[in-house]
Amino acid sequence: MPARTRRAPVLALASVLTLGSLSACSLVGGGDDESADGAETVVLLTHDSFSLPDDLVAAFEEENGVELEIRQPGDAGAVVTEIGLNPDDAGADVVFGVDTTFASRLLDADALETWDGELPAGAEAFRLDGDDRLVPVDNGNVCVNVDTAWFAEEGIPEPETLDDLATPTYAPLFVTPGPVDSSPGLAFLLTTVAAYGEDGWQDYWTRLVDNGAKVVDGWSDAYYVDFTAAGENPTRPIVTSYDSSPAATVTEDGSATTTRALLDTCFTQVEYAGVLRGADNPEGADALVSWLLSADVQEALPTSMYVYPVADDAALPEEWAAFTERPTDPFTLPTDEIAENREAWISAWRDVVAR
Numbered sequence: 001m002p003a004r005t006r007r008a009p010v011l012a013l014a015s016v017l018t019l020g021s022l023s024a025c026s027l028v029g030g031g032d033d034e035s036a037d038g039a040e041t042v043v044l045l046t047h048d049s050f051s052l053p054d055d056l057v058a059a060f061e062e063e064n065g066v067e068l069e070i071r072q073p074g075d076a077g078a079v080v081t082e083i084g085l086n087p088d089d090a091g092a093d094v095v096f097g098v099d100t101t102f103a104s105r106l107l108d109a110d111a112l113e114t115w116d117g118e119l120p121a122g123a124e125a126f127r128l129d130g131d132d133r134l135v136p137v138d139n140g141n142v143c144v145n146v147d148t149a150w151f152a153e154e155g156i157p158e159p160e161t162l163d164d165l166a167t168p169t170y171a172p173l174f175v176t177p178g179p180v181d182s183s184p185g186l187a188f189l190l191t192t193v194a195a196y197g198e199d200g201w202q203d204y205w206t207r208l209v210d211n212g213a214k215v216v217d218g219w220s221d222a223y224y225v226d227f228t229a230a231g232e233n234p235t236r237p238i239v240t241s242y243d244s245s246p247a248a249t250v251t252e253d254g255s256a257t258t259t260r261a262l263l264d265t266c267f268t269q270v271e272y273a274g275v276l277r278g279a280d281n282p283e284g285a286d287a288l289v290s291w292l293l294s295a296d297v298q299e300a301l302p303t304s305m306y307v308y309p310v311a312d313d314a315a316l317p318e319e320w321a322a323f324t325e326r327p328t329d330p331f332t333l334p335t336d337e338i339a340e341n342r343e344a345w346i347s348a349w350r351d352v353v354a355r
Contacts, residue, residue: 040066042284045092045276047079047183048072048220051304056296064287075218077181080105087111089278093285096137096273096292101186103134103272104339112274113282117290120298122312126270128335134272137292138307141330142187143266144174145245147229147237149258159238161264162195165213166204172212175226176240177219178353179346183269184219188240189349190338191267194331201345205352215353229259244306246323257323266330271307 042064044050050072061068071092073082080102083090087109098106106112112133119127119135126136144165151158159170177185192201209215214236216222223241228234229249243266246257273292275285291297298309302317309316 040281040284041069042066042094042281042288043069043071043092044288045071045073045079045083045090045095047076047097048074049305050097052297052300053304056300059296060288060291064284064291066281066284066287068288075177075181075220076102076183077186081181083111083276084109087277090276092276093279093281094273094288095276096271097183098134098272098274099183099187099269100128100335101183101190101269101338101342103128104335104342106274107133108339111277113277113279113285115273115275115289116286117293120293120295120311120313123293123310126310128270128272134274135289135293136270136310137273138301138305139268139270139310140307141243141261141266141327142184142191142240142269143243143245143261143263143327144176144188145227145229145239145241145259145261147227147258148260150228150237158260160262162192162204165238165265166207166211168211170238171208171210173236174208174212174238175214175216175222175236177222178215178217179349180217182218184240184242186342186346187267187269189345190333191265191331193341193345194267194333202348202352205349206355209353209355242306243326244302244308244320244324247302247317247319248306250319250323254319261325261327263325263327266327268330268332270310 050070057068073079076097076099079095080098083095084105090111095106107129115132115135123136126139128134128136146158148158159165164170165174176188179186179189192204196204214226216226219241222239223230225231225233226236227239228237243261246259246261249259250257273289275282275289279285293311295311295314298311298314301307301309302320
């Protein structure tokens with residue numbers, strides 16, 4: 001979650017909570033113009049939470065006469081960094097999973113071409129770039145999540161606010177990805193900037209760290225290793241994730257979810273796709289971006305990457321209506337403010353965490 005990323009998702013956005021395998025119908029490595037059977041290849045560079053059903057990928061390949069190669073070097077930040085090192089030739093045709101927090105890096109690097117396609121109804125609201133170099137594909141909110149079952153068993157009240165998280169009671173229970181390479185980690189940093197302002201966010205992080213919060217590299221590390229509701233070595237019942245994450249922790253009988261998103265801690269996140277400058281297969285790249293906006297893919301996003309589609313008419317799974325809730329007033333920051341200050345904020349964050 002993301003993802004969505006997207007993620008979360010993530011999720012996405014994001015990204016993102018359930019990672020599928022595309023190896024059965026995708027090439028690995030390579031970068032050649034043609035696959036072993038002579039079909040043209042289209043290369044997608046994306047975060048490691050990208051996942052769509054194999055049958056949808058196979059249908060795209062058959063319809064367009066291509067083979068889809070998927071490269072996943074890490075979280076969204078790692079994807080953007082890889083493109084930034086060589087914006088003229090990133091070794092791929094399309095990038096997916098660049099979110100609001102990282103988008104300006106690719107636009108400033110002039111790493112993208114204009115996409116020649118049509119947005120579905122509803123996607124216009126998420127449009128970032130007037131030239132359609134970045135095309136909105138999914139959306140969500142990065143929110144702190146809590147393991148409600150853990151808190152009920154321990155008899156401890158659940159936290160509700162950002163202030164709660166920094167206290168000696170809850171900080172030792174909290175794990176979050178950092179903002180360097182993780183899009184949800186950066187989104188949480190931006191949440192604290194938006195909430196506490198330039199004069200207060202570093203003090204907030206000082207309290208978090210001094211009181212025992214844990215910072216890890218990526219969302220997958222936080223959610224699938226440390227989080228008590230899903231982790232391999234669970235020790236922390238509070239995690240930075242997504243507003244859609246509770247749909248992934250539904251009980252076996254389908255009657256309830258064991259987690260909850262804290263809706264006063266959320267930051268809006270949109271994930272974008274774009275045709276990369278220097279794409280070897282520009283026609284296939286345009287088709288791939290259009291496919292990500294197709295009805296079938298838009299409706300697969302919630303169950304595949306736990307993110308919300310941008311298309312208004314895309315149906316959502318029943319469990320999302322039952323077990324997820326979206327914030328009414330999430331934190332946001334203007335994209336130009338993020339672009340201007342992101343590196344300085346990350347540098348200041350490093351100083352706080354490394355003390």
